[in-house]
Amino acid sequence: MILIGEMVRRAREIIAMIIFAVFSSDAGMTPPYWNRGGGASCSHCLSWRLAAETNNVQPWRTVPAHCCSCVGAYITGGQYQYDLRFVVEQILTYADEIPVAGDGLDAWILDVDDTCISNVDYYKSKRYGCEPYDPAAFRSWAMEGECPAIQSVAEMFAKLIEGGFKVFLVTGRDEENLCQVTSENLHREGFVDYERLILRSAAEKGRSAVAFKTEVRRRLVEQGYRIWGNVGDQWSDLRGEFVGNRTFKLPNPMYFVP
Amino acid sequence: MILIGEMVRRAREIIAMIIFAVFSSDAGMTPPYWNRGGGASCSHCLSWRLAAETNNVQPWRTVPAHCCSCVGAYITGGQYQYDLRFVVEQILTYADEIPVAGDGLDAWILDVDDTCISNVDYYKSKRYGCEPYDPAAFRSWAMEGECPAIQSVAEMFAKLIEGGFKVFLVTGRDEENLCQVTSENLHREGFVDYERLILRSAAEKGRSAVAFKTEVRRRLVEQGYRIWGNVGDQWSDLRGEFVGNRTFKLPNPMYFVP
Numbered sequence: 001m002i003l004i005g006e007m008v009r010r011a012r013e014i015i016a017m018i019i020f021a022v023f024s025s026d027a028g029m030t031p032p033y034w035n036r037g038g039g040a041s042c043s044h045c046l047s048w049r050l051a052a053e054t055n056n057v058q059p060w061r062t063v064p065a066h067c068c069s070c071v072g073a074y075i076t077g078g079q080y081q082y083d084l085r086f087v088v089e090q091i092l093t094y095a096d097e098i099p100v101a102g103d104g105l106d107a108w109i110l111d112v113d114d115t116c117i118s119n120v121d122y123y124k125s126k127r128y129g130c131e132p133y134d135p136a137a138f139r140s141w142a143m144e145g146e147c148p149a150i151q152s153v154a155e156m157f158a159k160l161i162e163g164g165f166k167v168f169l170v171t172g173r174d175e176e177n178l179c180q181v182t183s184e185n186l187h188r189e190g191f192v193d194y195e196r197l198i199l200r201s202a203a204e205k206g207r208s209a210v211a212f213k214t215e216v217r218r219r220l221v222e223q224g225y226r227i228w229g230n231v232g233d234q235w236s237d238l239r240g241e242f243v244g245n246r247t248f249k250l251p252n253p254m255y256f257v258p
Numbered sequence: 259m260i261l262i263g264e265m266v267r268r269a270r271e272i273i274a275m276i277i278f279a280v281f282s283s284d285a286g287m288t289p290p291y292w293n294r295g296g297g298a299s300c301s302h303c304l305s306w307r308l309a310a311e312t313n314n315v316q317p318w319r320t321v322p323a324h325c326c327s328c329v330g331a332y333i334t335g336g337q338y339q340y341d342l343r344f345v346v347e348q349i350l351t352y353a354d355e356i357p358v359a360g361d362g363l364d365a366w367i368l369d370v371d372d373t374c375i376s377n378v379d380y381y382k383s384k385r386y387g388c389e390p391y392d393p394a395a396f397r398s399w400a401m402e403g404e405c406p407a408i409q410s411v412a413e414m415f416a417k418l419i420e421g422g423f424k425v426f427l428v429t430g431r432d433e434e435n436l437c438q439v440t441s442e443n444l445h446r447e448g449f450v451d452y453e454r455l456i457l458r459s460a461a462e463k464g465r466s467a468v469a470f471k472t473e474v475r476r477r478l479v480e481q482g483y484r485i486w487g488n489v490g491d492q493w494s495d496l497r498g499e500f501v502g503n504r505t506f507k508l509p510n511p512m513y514f515v516p
Contacts, residue, residue: 043340047341050311050344051345055505056507058504079304079305082302082304086305086309087309087314
């Protein structure tokens with residue numbers, strides 16, 4: 001077994017040397033280690049994705065055309081799920097240390113789309129964000145009520161509620177048309193026992209996500225809630241006022257909500 | 259030439275298939291495309307790095323032990339420089355659109371360490387953040403005054419000044435011991451014509467970076483400056499109050515300043 005292991009290791013080294021020689025020949029420099037096999041443009045796309053996730057690029061309407069395959073591979077190849085799960089682990093580690101008072105005022109705020117439930121199946125038809133936002137098509141998708149849970153977030157949600165937190169789901173989805181279907185979708189996917197689902201009312205139409213969500217949080221804080229954590233896939237979920245004691249940015253390279 | 263190109267392409271495909279077969283055999287699943295050749299643990303390390311860069315992990319004292327080689331490869335393999343340059347491009351695109359008033363009050367704030375000048379040479383001896391922070395050793399390094407410019411940021415700095423902005427360099431380095439050497443280091447590396455270099459005074463010792471930098475920015479705003487942009491490698495540069503119209507997070511997976 002040791003000999004076979006040694007052979008495999010040698011074979012890997014030789015193959016790595018060959019691939020290094022072949023791939024490095026046309027760029028004139030060594031590609032970063034995670035880029036071997038990913039195509040020359042992926043270095044740039046990794047930079048784009050990191051910059052987008054850290055809110056250095058704003059606003060952006062679509063994934064850059066040359067990054068379509070990189071972003072698609074990120075979403076479908078496993079790393080997106082790893083990244084989500086990693087953030088969830090951070091959230092649970094933090095939540096475990098919070099001294100829950102038992103007065104029912106310890107709160108968490110979670111966004112809905114691509115935080116609790118996933119639109120990846122929809123965005124597949126939009127080449128994972130390479131096509132511009134299509135409000136009518138997205139509304140049809142949302143009306144189906146078939147968004148699957150993001151599994152790691154669903155588990156986290158259940159643990160927060162078990163831990164005695166009040167969980168508020170806050171979404172920019174429009175209340176008038178999407179309240180019932182969103183609520184049913186969430187329930188079917190295991191999001192039950194949350195404190196309140198807050199959608200955007202007709203009066204709040206046209207306000208930015210930052211302004212709308214700030215206002216929601218302001219009202220909760222005025223009601224006495226302590227916002228321990230705030231989780232979303234968009235920086236507009238996490239900026240503004242009353243953002244909470246900690247904010248957690250989930251990955252989403254497919255779209256940008258201003 | 260076409261035939262040779264075709265042969266090279268076929269050879270690449272075959273090699274990619276071989277490497278896919280060898281590497282995917284022991285994990286039991288396909289590694290993400292950027293992970294082929296990067297070792298099994300790099301998926302986890304990419305998740306850690308993304309989470310650290312988006313401020314989802316805090317505080318952290320060292321790079322996780324199993325990520326040492328991944329982070330080292332990121333810093334030395336080219337991607338770190340690509341990522342820096344990409345953010346700089348975003349900054350310059352944004353700066354170009356700012357209506358500079360000409361009253362001398364349009365300001366930018368830049369951090370110093372690993373924003374203007376680089377400590378990568380020092381952190382090499384600390385395995386790129388795998389060893390814990392060593393205040394005495396870092397001070398000796400800083401006292402040498404030999405930090406090289408981060409080239410893309412130096413170019414950006416010059417363009418901001420050309421564009422009519424007042425640039426303030428704000429650093430947590432201690433004023434008493436490091437003022438002169440830092441100033442000389444910056445000058446030698448091309449950082450000249452900034453408006454002011456602001457270090458941490460003896461009175462501000464022990465305050466958090468967020469509190470210290472907020473106070474500095476508050477005073478600038480009170481003096482009438484409009485902070486258009488705020489650039490740093492740490493979230494503590496970019497959080498708190500008076501953060502500016504836009505903040506830009508430069509990558510730094512080597513250390514965390516609370």
